[in-house]
Amino acid sequence: MALALQAKNLTVSARIDGALVPAVRALSFDLEPGRILGLVGESGAGKSMVGRAIAQLLPAGFSITSGALLFEGEDVAGMPPRRRRALLGRAIAFIPQAPMTSLNPVLTVGAQFDEHLARFGAASRRARRDRAVAMLTAAKLPHAAGLLGQYPHQLSGGMCQRVLIALAFSTDPRLVVADEPTTALDVTTHPPILTLIADMQRQHGTAVIFITHDLRLAAQLCDQVTVMYAGRAVESGPARAVLATPAHPYTRCLQLANPSLRAERRALYVMPEQMPSLRQLRDLVGCHFAPRCPLVTDECRRGEPPDIAVATGHRAACIRTAATAGIAAAVRDDVAVRAGEQPLLQVVGLQKIYTVGAGPFGGGRAVAAVKRASFSIAENEFVALVGESGSGKSTIAKLLVGIEQPTAGRIVFAGEDLAATRNRAQRAASVQMVFQDPQSALNPRRRVASIVTQIMEAGSRHADWDQRLARTKDLLAEVGLSADFATRLPGQLSGGQRQRINIARALCALPRLLVADEIVSGLDVSIQAQLLNLLARLRAELDFAMLFISHDLSVVRHLCSRVLVMYDGEIVEQGPVAAVFDNPQHPHTRALISSVPPDEPQAPWAALKA
Amino acid sequence: MIALLLTLIVRRLLSAVPILLIVSALLFCVLRILPVDPAAMSLPPNATIEEIEAQRRAMGLDQPLPQQYAIWLRGALHGDFGRSIALRRDAGELVAQTLPATIQLAACAMAIAAILGLGGGLLLFHLRGTVLEPLADLASIVLLSIPEFLWGLILLFVFGVLLQWLPFTGQVAPGLPLPHVTGFLLLDSLLVGRFDVFLSACRHLVLPALALGLAFSPTIMRVLRSSLFDVYLEDYIVQARLRGLSEGRILLGHAFKNASLPTLTLAGVQFGILFSGTLLVEVIYSYPGMGNLMVDAVRNADLPLIQAIGLTYCVVVLLINTAVDSLYVVLNPKLRVR
Structure with missing residues (x-):
């Protein structure tokens, strides 16, 4: 049978400062009709580049520089544009990452x-x-x-x-490329959407390339997976085998960096640094994962490792595959330990009603963003607030920090009614917020030192520049950045670094409560692990409580001791993390939990209906 | 959607009431502060001081300013905008006579600006990344910097004087009758079946309308171009490419309608400016519209007439904005649902 899609030593390169740097290197795979191939990796690994290469819609400056990408035996790179356009949409179709804007x-x-x-x-x-x-x-x-x-x-x-x-x-396509088709959607829609793709794929006998960052999800859905790192396929094989017995240290580390919803709670494995950028790749000799690899030897740095078969059809680009299984993270259970007895925050009957569509002459209708919410947070306690988009999570965050005023209800902080606190500076000192999007939360024109100590400009805490620089140095050290970051602009930082700056700013005045709104949701697994460990360490050092708003139950279970489940403006369930996740009472809590793919590839994922 | 449009229009008209009150009061005050004496000007130069004083009392100029405004407002509400001092005719009537000609000119100019602007914008965008792009870019910037009166003079000189292709004074050739049904000459000449008048009116309209249109098209051009650049970063354009649509189809079928929304907002603002731009162009082409009337009124310090014309400009701009907002609702489905 002819292959639906075949990559033969496919290399996609970008021209950087006159030199060609490969963003995808010597990638080879065979995709048979009616099969699903998963391309797994973090952002920048080059996985989306493969989809773009099929359509020949690569970003400016990128091109296929060697190797071939064959659709049913026909090389897409050498195809005349007219022929390619005739295939696109009819024989080759794409499912995008951001459905709302597509x-x-x-x-x-x-x-x-x-x-x-x-x-x-x-x-x-x-x-x-x-x-x-x-x-x-x-x-x-x-x-x-x-x-x-x-x-x-x-x-x-x-x-x-x-x-x-x-x-x-x-149009009954013969190849469908699905690029992170569920990433932008609410968790509970993930299983039905994936089920739909799988059903359609079966009915139409389509070959599918499934691009994802989620190894567990790929293992459930795909026949084969290829794990990519810095442009190279570091490991490939039958989906379940790769997840069950990862051979490449990167795959193993990725697995250990991802918190689990069901397994024993462990410290997250942290890979140092981040994936090399294209610019860094240019000067990198040897295995590209070597700078972050726990198994690295001198030999790894000398030359690129060959592809080694570890089992039938299972290959890894590593010379130390035998030691991979030995990489492990320590077991820990320090999450609930430090929570204090005294309630720090008490929220009673909180309600927020917005009027939408009102004109200068009134009218409009009332929409309750938060219908009724009562909860409390103890000193040093990390409490999670989970729910889908539109459930009212972010409204609660805004009410707590005083960006919005409640329609009804009370917010009592350390025995004082916050709604009555007119002093903004005072409130800011005790409750701080970390925003979801670190890019837009940082003023691009200010330098890091000025950003993180912004609160020292206000009122009675007005400080001179030397004091602010000294504080910046402490804060940077606390969030694990070197002192020379103080003079950088936000544009010179990576996503993970920006979020660290964001956290440093919130910690500047030593608040007693931190409200964190989806602060790790846009980040890659390895960066997320770094931040989650950072938060756990900061709590031990600095004594603060946190309301951690998230849609990711695994992260919540890892970091928090108590959880509030929000649905349609109401807190429908709350309790200790273990109790709620092991024995969920509300149907929505159950739906959220069943939306997370299991850790073991052999375990059936009930939500994914065959 | 019709209900929504009606609500919008009614709301806009209601909010126009306070705006017009403020503008008229402002106009009134500013005009009265000017160091001109309408009483003296309405009398022959050899009038005595006593005669001027008597005239001033007769005109109500001895009253306090708020009272004067109240008198004017009461009249205006009954359709009486006072008498023109210089022309000794009803100011409202004078405006009503000249307004259609100006609207006709402005509408034709706007149509020309829209055609040139949208076409030019699409062309500019189409040329992106080619060797012609910097050239087209430069051309559009040069166009952007030429104001309407300069266009008026250039066109008049080239096509009127040098080539003698087109007439450049008045509204129709001298000797032709001016039929009056609605006040809009193009329409009226057709209604009474005088095609010779219609043709002559068209030929007379070409140069002034072109001068105004040319001056306002580059802004539309450049806004459309930059909106297209923004739209092309959107996911649905990538997705359309991935579906194999041709570039032409993507530009006209997908991107243009999205990019036209910000362009429309700008065009609405521009039309207000364009409408006041008719003033200079009318003077250059001796076009018997409201602009020429205004220039005469200013020259004669004809306060009631200036007041009436100024208010008319304000009303027209408000109406145009309402129309643009309505069109926006029609084009943007996101604004349609409640």
């Missing part, structure tokens, strides 16, 4: 379907409409006919992704 906002769903189907055969408007309705129904979208007249912004993210999946499969 549909044209000014065209109806029907118009976008119609345009797509009109290009490929379906002659009459009637036939195209029928096909669209059939595909949308197959994608389990209710009221498919009515949906055709709707605009993308009227649909939820999950619905947009279903529309895009229906669109992708509507």
Whole structure:
């Protein structure tokens, strides 16, 4: 049987300062029709580049410099553009990462379907409409006919992704590239969306390239996986085998850096530094993982390791595969230990109602973002607030730090009613917030020293520059950055470093409560592990409590001792992490827990319906 | 959607009331502070001081300013904007006679600006990354820096005087009748079946409309271009490419409509400026519109007439903004749902 897609020593390079630097190096794989190949790796590993190479839509400056990428035996690089365009959409389809923004906002769903189907055969408007309705129904979208007249912004993210999946499969493609199709969506939509892709793939006999950062998820969904690091396939093999017995130290470290929802609680394995950038790659000799590898030897730094077969069809690019299984992280259980007895924060009957659509003459309707919320946080306690987007988590954060005023209810902090505290500076000193997006939270025109000590500009704490520089030095050391970061601008920092600066700023005035809103959600697993360990260490050193808002239950279980589950503006369940996760009472809590793929690849994932 | 549009329009019209009150009061005060004496100007130069004083009392100029404004406002509410001092005719009537000609000019100019601007914007964007891009870029910046009166003079000189292709004074050729039905000459000449008048009016409109249109098209061009650049960074454009759509189809079928939204907002603001730009162009082409009337009124310190014309400009700009906002609702589905 002919291969659906074959990569033969595929190398995609970027031109940097006149030199060609490979972003994908000598990648080889075979994808048979009707099979799913997972490309797994962190951002910058080059996995998305493969999808882009198929469509020949590489970022500016990137090109295929050697090797071949064959679609059904035909090299896509040498293909005339007309031929490639004829294949795109019909034989090769793409499911995007950000469904909400991947549909044209000014065209109806029907118009976008119609345009797509009109290009490929379906002659009459009637036939195209029928096909669209059939595909949308197959994608389990209710009221498919009515949906055709709707605009993308009227649909939820999950619905947009279903529309895009229906669109992708509507022309019976022979290859579908799904690039992180669930990453931007709420957790509870992950299993149904993945089920839909798997179903469609089976029905249409399509070959699928599934690009993801989640090893556990890949193991559940894919037949084969290829783990990529810094442009190279470091390990490849049958999906379950790779996860069960990883041969490459990077795969193993990645696994250990990811907190588990079900297994024993352990310290997260921290790989130092971060994946080398293209610029750094240029000057790197030897194995690219060597600078972060726990098994590194002198030989690793001398030359690139060869691909070594560790089992049938299971290969790894490492000379130390025999030692990989020995990498381990220490068992720990220090999470609940330090929580104090005294309640620091007490929230009673908190409510926030927004009026939307009101004009200068009134009108509009009331929307309750938070209907009723009561909880407390003890001193030094890390409490998690979990829920889906729109459940009211971020509103609670804004109410706590005083960006918004509650409609009803009380927020008592250290025995004092916060709503009555008019003194903003005083409130800021005791409650601080760390924002979700470290990029937009940092003023791009200010240097790090000025950012982290910003609070020292305010009121009575006004300090001179020497004091601020001294404080900056302490803070940088606390968040694990060297002192020379003080003079940098946010644009010169990586995502993980920015989030550290963000945390340092919040800690500047030694607050007693930190409100952290999804602070690790946009980060790669290895960077996330660094930050989670940092937070655990800071708590031990500095004594502060935290409300940790997250959608990631594994992270919550790792870091927090108590959890609040929010659904539709209400806290529907709360209790110690172990009790809630082991014996969830509310259906929404159960749905959240079942959305997380199991650690063991052999274990069935009940939410992923066959 | 129609209900939504109606709500929007009603809201806008209601909010126009206080705006017009403020503008009219402002105009009134500023005009009265000017060191001109309308009473003296309305009398022959040999009038005595006593005669001027009598005239001043007759005109109500001896009253305190708020009272004067109240008198004017009461009249204005009844459609009486006072009498023009110089022309000795009803100011409202004078405005009503000249406004259609100006609207006609402004509308034609806006159409030209829109066609040139949108076409030019698409072309500029299409040329991105080619050797012609810096050239086109430079051309658009040169165009951007030429104001409407300069265009007026250039066009007048080249096509009117040098090549003698087109007429450049008045609204129609002398000797032709001016039919009056709605006040809009192009429409009226067709209504009464005088195609010769229609043609002549068209030929007279070309140069002034072109001068205004050319002056305002580069802004639209450049905004459309930069909006297109923004839109091309969006995921749905990448996704359209991944579906194999042709570049032309992506530009016209997907990107253009999205990029036209910010362009439309700008065009609305521009139209207000363009409308006041008619003033200089009308003077250059001796076009009998409100602009020429305004220039005469200013020259004669004809306060009631200036007041009436100023207020008319304000009303027109408010109406245009309402129309643009309505169009925005039609084009942007996100604004349609409640």
